[in-house]
Amino acid sequence: MDWRPTILSGGESRSDDQIMAAHEPKAAKRVSGPGLTGGDGEPLVIMELLQRLRVKDVMRDHDIISVVRTDTMHFAQNLMKRNHISGVPVLEGKRLFGIVSINDIILALEGGWIGDACQKHMATNLVVLEDDMPLAFAIKYFQNYTFGRFPVLDKNRDLVGIVSQRDVMRVLMRELTNELTKLEGRHAASPEVGPSSKSEAVRPYYSMRQFIVVRNDLSNAGKAANEIKKMLGEAGVEKKIIRRIAVAAYELEINVCIHSLGGTITFILEDRKATVIAKDKGPGIKDVEWALRDGTSTANEWIRSMGFGAGMGLSNSKRVADVFDIHSTVPTGTTVLCEFNLPEKA
Amino acid sequence: MKIADIVKTLEGTLVAGGDSDRTVGTVVANDLMSDVLLNDGDDILLLTSLASDQAIRTANIVGAMCVVVHNAKPLPQTMCQVADTLGIPLVSSPLPKYESCVRIHDFLKAEAAG
Numbered sequence: 153m154d155w156r157p158t159i160l161s162g163g164e165s166r167s168d169d170q171i172m173a174a175h176e177p178k179a180a181k182r183v184s185g186p187g188l189t190g191g192d193g194e195p196l197v198i199m200e201l202l203q204r205l206r207v208k209d210v211m212r213d214h215d216i217i218s219v220v221r222t223d224t225m226h227f228a229q230n231l232m233k234r235n236h237i238s239g240v241p242v243l244e245g246k247r248l249f250g251i252v253s254i255n256d257i258i259l260a261l262e263g264g265w266i267g268d269a270c271q272k273h274m275a276t277n278l279v280v281l282e283d284d285m286p287l288a289f290a291i292k293y294f295q296n297y298t299f300g301r302f303p304v305l306d307k308n309r310d311l312v313g314i315v316s317q318r319d320v321m322r323v324l325m326r327e328l329t330n331e332l333t334k335l336e337g338r339h340a341a342s343p344e345v346g347p348s349s350k351s352e353a354v355r356p357y358y359s360m361r362q363f364i365v366v367r368n369d370l371s372n373a374g375k376a377a378n379e380i381k382k383m384l385g386e387a388g389v390e391k392k393i394i395r396r397i398a399v400a401a402y403e404l405e406i407n408v409c410i411h412s413l414g415g416t417i418t419f420i421l422e423d424r425k426a427t428v429i430a431k432d433k434g435p436g437i438k439d440v441e442w443a444l445r446d447g448t449s450t451a452n453e454w455i456r457s458m459g460f461g462a463g464m465g466l467s468n469s470k471r472v473a474d475v476f477d478i479h480s481t482v483p484t485g486t487t488v489l490c491e492f493n494l495p496e497k498a
Numbered sequence: 499m500k501i502a503d504i505v506k507t508l509e510g511t512l513v514a515g516g517d518s519d520r521t522v523g524t525v526v527a528n529d530l531m532s533d534v535l536l537n538d539g540d541d542i543l544l545l546t547s548l549a550s551d552q553a554i555r556t557a558n559i560v561g562a563m564c565v566v567v568h569n570a571k572p573l574p575q576t577m578c579q580v581a582d583t584l585g586i587p588l589v590s591s592p593l594p595k596y597e598s599c600v601r602i603h604d605f606l607k608a609e610a611a612g
Contacts, residue, residue, distance in 0.1 A: 374551070374556070378555060460530075471536075
């Protein structure tokens with residue numbers, strides 16, 4: 153499914169223009185995924201949750217209260233009043249034509265058109281979510297728009313659910329509780345494991361960081377590489393080597409972002425070696441040798457318009473690394489490893 | 499050639515990232531970020547049409563001294579923020595990229611000739 157994080161079009165792939173990729177005045181500001189890399193300081197467990205959970209995991213997909221286009225605004229008003237909701241989607245079958253909000257009802261009461269059909273006064277410039285988007289995007293949309301709920305469409309552009317802030321909170325609380333229970337269980341089982349344990353503290357030249365990379369979230373892609381570059385600078389690594397490592401980390405990060413379902417960049421810094429590992433959750437590469445050739449890419453036009461997708465990512469990473477390894481399985485995913493030798497410290 | 503020279507030569511405006519004393523070492527005119535990453539030059543002046551955060555992040559990876567975006571393209575707010583955070587001077591120029599290349603070339607040639 154080729155969704156785009158910044159475009160909220162119900163009508164993008166449809167011939168009609170009932171629903172447009174339009175933005176409300178407030179919504180003219182940029183929409184992007186939240187800062188999800190470890191560099192922004194969010195707890196890893198939350199970052200993983202926001203990436204793992206999809207909009208379809210939190211949306212309400214049953215008993216969706218709706219009207220049809222020929223229903224009157226008065227009918228919609230009664231429906232909202234009875235069910236204590238502030239808006240109803242206007243549907244024909246599963247196809248979304250618009251939304252009648254409480255604001256539209258107020259205007260209809262003031263203007264004297266409460267008896268008109270919904271299709272005359274419903275909002276048709278809609279902001280929608282797609283069911284396969286990571287939950288991170290839904291949260292960002294709630295931050296960037298004033299709407300209390302979003303319709304959710306599937307890849308066929310059919311309405312499959314509604315998501316409200318309350319739905320997001322409910323599922324997040326449940327999942328966080330589960331994660332905390334798991335963590336507490338693990339901690340109790342092995343109290344000696346942990347970042348503050350003595351075994352970690354006595355390794356002077358060993359550090360590791362992991363960064364979450366969210367699918368198609370190009371507005372954040374590159375943060376991991378920049379953090380890695382910063383770490384290497386602080387560790388006093390030679391500039392030319394820093395640049396090679398940063399190039400590999402950046403290319404791999406972009407690859408995970410634009411070609412995979414999401415994954416991680418892990419960076420390990422040892423006394424004489426630096427390692428960058430990119431691991432994604434699929435869909436895997438059918439022909440790795442083909443993918444390693446310069447200029448071969450499956451990128452779409454959107455990715456190319458962002459300055460990437462020229463098919464040079466893997467070959468660029470291989471070019472700068474001292475050791476390069478790649479394993480890929482369809483559909484499980486791909487792991488790429490780049491190792492860099494570091495000279496002995498003077 | 500320093501930031502002030504770039505701004506003047508390209509009739510541009512320094513919009514983010516702050517001024518610096520660094521001088522141009524290598525000029526790269528490209529919209530493809532993987533191509534930019536291939537370049538081994540130091541103190542890169544990146545001339546591009548790519549008005550996105552990634553142009554700045556790429557510039558940071560290769561240690562570029564300045565990024566110029568052409569045709570007076572509107573610059574996303576986040577791009578300016580990234581430039582400020584990473585300290586990469588970001589210049590907006592009304593010129594097409596080709597015209598910039600010619601002017602930069604002429605400037606550097608004259609500079610080298612003393």
